[in-house]
Amino acid sequence: MPLPPVPRPVLLAVALVLVLVCWRQWAPVSYWYLFGFPCKAVWLRWSWRHVASGCGLTKKRNRWWFTTVPGLVSSTGVVRVKRRLQRVAVDTKPWMGLPRPTRHGFRVTFHLLDGQIPEDYAKVCDRLAHAWRIEAVRVVGSRPGRVTLQGINRDPLAHVIPAVAPVEPPDGWRAEDLLRPVVGVLETGAPWRMDFRLIPHWMNAGATQSGKSNLINALIVGLAPQPVALVGFDLKGGVELSPYTPRLTALATTRGECLDLLADLIGVMGARMLACRWLAVRDIWQLPDASRPIPVVVMVDEIAELFLTADKAEKDQVTRTATALLRIAQLGRAFGIHLVLSGQRIGSDLGPGVTALRAQIGGRVCHRVNDPETAVMTLGDLDPDALVAARSIPPELPGVAVVTGSDGRWYRARSGYVSTAVAEQVATAYAHLTPSWAQVATSGLGHDLAPASENPQIAA
Numbered sequence: 001m002p003l004p005p006v007p008r009p010v011l012l013a014v015a016l017v018l019v020l021v022c023w024r025q026w027a028p029v030s031y032w033y034l035f036g037f038p039c040k041a042v043w044l045r046w047s048w049r050h051v052a053s054g055c056g057l058t059k060k061r062n063r064w065w066f067t068t069v070p071g072l073v074s075s076t077g078v079v080r081v082k083r084r085l086q087r088v089a090v091d092t093k094p095w096m097g098l099p100r101p102t103r104h105g106f107r108v109t110f111h112l113l114d115g116q117i118p119e120d121y122a123k124v125c126d127r128l129a130h131a132w133r134i135e136a137v138r139v140v141g142s143r144p145g146r147v148t149l150q151g152i153n154r155d156p157l158a159h160v161i162p163a164v165a166p167v168e169p170p171d172g173w174r175a176e177d178l179l180r181p182v183v184g185v186l187e188t189g190a191p192w193r194m195d196f197r198l199i200p201h202w203m204n205a206g207a208t209q210s211g212k213s214n215l216i217n218a219l220i221v222g223l224a225p226q227p228v229a230l231v232g233f234d235l236k237g238g239v240e241l242s243p244y245t246p247r248l249t250a251l252a253t254t255r256g257e258c259l260d261l262l263a264d265l266i267g268v269m270g271a272r273m274l275a276c277r278w279l280a281v282r283d284i285w286q287l288p289d290a291s292r293p294i295p296v297v298v299m300v301d302e303i304a305e306l307f308l309t310a311d312k313a314e315k316d317q318v319t320r321t322a323t324a325l326l327r328i329a330q331l332g333r334a335f336g337i338h339l340v341l342s343g344q345r346i347g348s349d350l351g352p353g354v355t356a357l358r359a360q361i362g363g364r365v366c367h368r369v370n371d372p373e374t375a376v377m378t379l380g381d382l383d384p385d386a387l388v389a390a391r392s393i394p395p396e397l398p399g400v401a402v403v404t405g406s407d408g409r410w411y412r413a414r415s416g417y418v419s420t421a422v423a424e425q426v427a428t429a430y431a432h433l434t435p436s437w438a439q440v441a442t443s444g445l446g447h448d449l450a451p452a453s454e455n456p457q458i459a460a
C-alpha cells in the first residue's frame with residue numbers, strides 16, 4: 001500500500017533538523033536546543049519538589065490535606081481506614097518559572113518563599129548542580145521576591161578561548177565605551193568585561209604558569225585601540241612588558257625607576273585634583289569629552305618585587321612605594337588613574353602596606369593558586385565558595401580564574417588566549433595612539449575651560 005504523501009513543511013522541518021544536528025560546528029548546540037533542553041526542562045519541573053526538599057528550599061505551610069486516620073476495628077475484625085480533610089503542615093516548594101535555553105545550559109526563575117533571600121539559593125548551588133546532573137549552577141540575577149539561576153551543562157571554559165580584539169566605533173570612542181575591555185568569557189557564556197569605570201583597580205593573583213601574563217596581554221589588546229595611556233611597572237627586568245613599549249607611555253623596570261614613575265603619577269593626580277576643584281566637578285568623568293584628561297591604566301607585574309627588602313637602605317624605598325600605590329588606589333578613580341596589580345602572592349607577609357593596599361582594590365582575579373592562603377588573601381572577603389572554586393582550578397586550564405563580576409558576585413572565567421607575539425603586533429599597530437608623558441600630564445587641566453559657574457557645558 002502506498003504511503004500517504006508527507007506534507008512539504010514537515011519535510012522541510014526534518015531537513016532543517018538534520019542539517020543542524022549533522023553540521024559539525026553546530027551539532028552540540030543544535031542537539032541541546034532541539035532534544036536535550038526540552039527533555040531537561042520537563043525533568044526539571046517534574047522533579048522540582050524532591051530537589052527543593054533535598055536542598056532545603058521548601059517551607060512548611062499549613063494546608064487543608066486529606067489524611068488517613070486509624071479507624072475502628074469492626075465487630076467482624078475488619079480495620080476501617082478513614083480519610084479526613086485536616087489542616088496539616090506540608091512542604092511547599094518555591095514556584096518555578098519555565099526554564100529558558102541558553103547556549104551552554106538554561107536559565108530559570110524562582111519565586112522566593114517567605115523569609116528566603118537569593119543567598120539561600122547561592123548557598124545550595126552545588127547541591128542543585130548535582131541534583132540536576134549538570135556542571136554548575138550560579139545565581140545570575142535577582143529582584144524583589146525573585147531569583148534567577150543559570151544551569152551550565154558543559155564547562156565553556158574547558159577550551160581555549162580566542163581573544164576578541166575590539167574595533168574602534170565608527171563615530172569615535174564615547175566616554176561610556178572607554179575602559180571596559182572584554183578580556184575573556186565567564187562560565188555563564190557571557191563576555192568577561194574588566195570594567196575599570198565600575199571597579200577602578202584590579203588585583204591579578206595566581207601561581208606561576210597560571211595565566212597572569214596572558215590576562216595582561218588580553219588587557220593590552222583590549223585597551224590599545226582606546227584613547228588611554230598605558231603605563232608599565234615590570235619588576236621582572238622588563239621581560240614581560242617591554243615587547244609592548246610602542247603602546248606604553250612609560251615603562252619602569254627597576255625599583256628606582258618605579259619610585260620616580262610613581263612620584264610622577266602622584267604629581268599628575270594632584271594636578272587633575274586641582275583642575276577638578278577649579279572646575280567644581282567631583283571627578284574627571286563629569287567633564288566634557290574634549291576637556292577630559294587622558295585616563296591612565298598602570299599595570300604592575302610582580303608586585304611582590306616592589307615590597308621585598310634585602311637591607312635596611314631599601315626599607316625607606318619600600319615605604320615610599322607602598323604609600324604612593326596606596327594614594328593612587330584611594331584617589332585614582334576620580335582622576336582617571338587605574339591600577340592592575342599582578343603577583344603570585346599579594347598579602348600581609350609582604351609588609352603592612354600591602355594589606356591596606358589590598359583593602360582598596362575592589363576587582364579580584366584569582367587564577368590557580370598553590371596554597372589556600374593566597375586564595376584567602378585574594379578572595380577572602382567574597383563568598384567562601386569562591387575560595388573552593390579557586391582552589392579547584394586544575395593546572396591544565398591556564399587562564400581560568402575566579403573573578404568579581406560587576407554585579408558584586410563571583411564567577412569562574414577564562415581569559416582569551418593572546419600570545420606575546422599577537423599582543424606585540426597590536427601594540428605596534430596602535431603605537432600612534434600612545435600619548436607622550438607630557439600629553440598625559442597636561443591633558444584636560446582646564447586651562448582652556450572657564451570655571452563651572454561660567455561654563456554651560458559643565459553645568460549641563
Ligand SMILES: Nc1ncnc2c1ncn2[C@@H]1O[C@H](COP(=O)(O)OP(=O)(O)OP(=O)(O)O)[C@@H](O)[C@H]1O
Pocket residue numbers: 160161206207208209210211212213214215398399400414415416417418
Ligand atoms: N587563557 C588561556 N588560554 C590558553 N592558554 C593560556 C591561557 N592563559 C595562559 N595560557 C598558557 O599558559 C602558560 C602560562 O601562562 P602565563 O605566562 O600567562 O602564566 P603566568 O602566571 O604569567 O606565569 P609566570 O608567573 O611564570 O610568568 C602559557 O604558555 C600560556 O600560553
